[in-house]
Amino acid sequence: MVESHGVLRSAVLTTAGFTIVSVVVSLICYEILGIDYLSYPIAIVMPIVLPVVTGFPTTFIIHLLVGVTLERERLAQAQQQELAELAWEAAEQRSAAEAASRSKSAMLANMTHELRTPLNAIIGFSDVLKAEGVDGLDGERLRQYALDINLSGRHLLELVNDLLELARLERGNRDFYPEAIDLGEKIAEVCRIMREQAASAGVALSAEPGGAPVIALTDDQTLRQMLLNLISNALKFTPPCGEVRLIPEMRAGHPCVSVRDTGIGIAEDDRERIFDPFSQVDNDFTRRKTGSGLGLALVKTMIEQQGGRIELESAPGQGSTFRLVFPEAVEQAGSQAAD
Numbered sequence: 001m002v003e004s005h006g007v008l009r010s011a012v013l014t015t016a017g018f019t020i021v022s023v024v025v026s027l028i029c030y031e032i033l034g035i036d037y038l039s040y041p042i043a044i045v046m047p048i049v050l051p052v053v054t055g056f057p058t059t060f061i062i063h064l065l066v067g068v069t070l071e072r073e074r075l076a077q078a079q080q081q082e083l084a085e086l087a088w089e090a091a092e093q094r095s096a097a098e099a100a101s102r103s104k105s106a107m108l109a110n111m112t113h114e115l116r117t118p119l120n121a122i123i124g125f126s127d128v129l130k131a132e133g134v135d136g137l138d139g140e141r142l143r144q145y146a147l148d149i150n151l152s153g154r155h156l157l158e159l160v161n162d163l164l165e166l167a168r169l170e171r172g173n174r175d176f177y178p179e180a181i182d183l184g185e186k187i188a189e190v191c192r193i194m195r196e197q198a199a200s201a202g203v204a205l206s207a208e209p210g211g212a213p214v215i216a217l218t219d220d221q222t223l224r225q226m227l228l229n230l231i232s233n234a235l236k237f238t239p240p241c242g243e244v245r246l247i248p249e250m251r252a253g254h255p256c257v258s259v260r261d262t263g264i265g266i267a268e269d270d271r272e273r274i275f276d277p278f279s280q281v282d283n284d285f286t287r288r289k290t291g292s293g294l295g296l297a298l299v300k301t302m303i304e305q306q307g308g309r310i311e312l313e314s315a316p317g318q319g320s321t322f323r324l325v326f327p328e329a330v331e332q333a334g335s336q337a338a339d
Contacts, residue, residue, distance in 0.1 A: 114159055121152035162294035166277065169301045176219040176306055183214045183248035183257050190227045191246060194235070202240030205231070214248040216255040216326040222302050229295040230259040230322050238263035238319075254328060260321045266314040275300045275310075299324075 125145045168174050187207045198205035234244045242262040249256050277297045307327040314320035
């Protein structure tokens with residue numbers, strides 16, 4: 001009986017001892033190691049219960065020290081990993097900021113050049129008129145100077161309007177009013193508007209009739225502006241006797257409009273940057289062309305803000321196809337709403 005009481009007392013003392021040890025280790029881990037939970041000290045203490053019960057305090061101390069050391073190493077590794085991730089994120093943000101700064105600087109330089117070109121022309125021709133006077137010029141020269149001033153002024157106005165439109169789009173101040181539009185009817189309408197410009201360029205402009213109507217849910221005014229910009233771009237870089245075709249079609253359930261030309265084509269390395277403001281393919285043919293340099297950037301921003309995208313298929317000397325892909329067919333949207 002006395003022996004049983006001794007065993008019971010030993011068990012109680014052992015349990016109380018390990019409870020105290022657990023609490024002490026918990027406090028040590030919280031204060032020194034920064035651990036805010038009890039699972040680690042318990043995990044450290046429990047594996048060494050047996051050695052203590054069997055009378056090996058040295059083993060207990062060794063296990064305790066090893067556990068604390070391992071936990072310190074784990075925390076140090078976690079801190080190192082966190083610092084490495086923070087350093088990587090900071091480097092990525094710095095790289096992105098530097099790229100954005102370079103892009104803005106390049107855009108500002110290009111914009112300054114584009115603004116100066118028509119302004120210099122206007123100032124130059126007006127200086128001639130001021131120096132020689134109207135009476136000192138024959139009718140033909142006078143008409144030519146007036147035409148040059150007019151064209152330069154229109155180019156400057158186009159550039160300013162496109163800049164304002166792009167800034168409004170990027171700020172999110174452009175409102176869109178989607179409606180169901182027959183793409184076949186819309187491209188026929190736009191082709192009628194651009195027919196005279198195409199004839200002046202010596203390029204055949206046509207709208208391919210589709211089979212079943214291709215309906216897109218989009219903003220009417222924005223769609224017209226996107227198509228006008230794409231046609232103008234195609235006419236600009238298609239040599240005389242070339243062809244520009246507009247094709248309404250369904251592709252993978254999406255209504256699309258393809259603007260296909262037989263122009264100079266675009267190299268693979270240039271396909272991404274031509275959608276940047278003031279960017280165009282650099283060759284002898286394109287250097288002779290004028291424009292705001294913002295048309296494709298506007299189209300890309302407009303279609304993306306409506307949930308669509310623009311695709312490009314091209315190769316040097318084989319023409320280009322710019323394709324507006326709208327979010328989904330109106331029929332699909334209606335059937336989904338019915339479900």
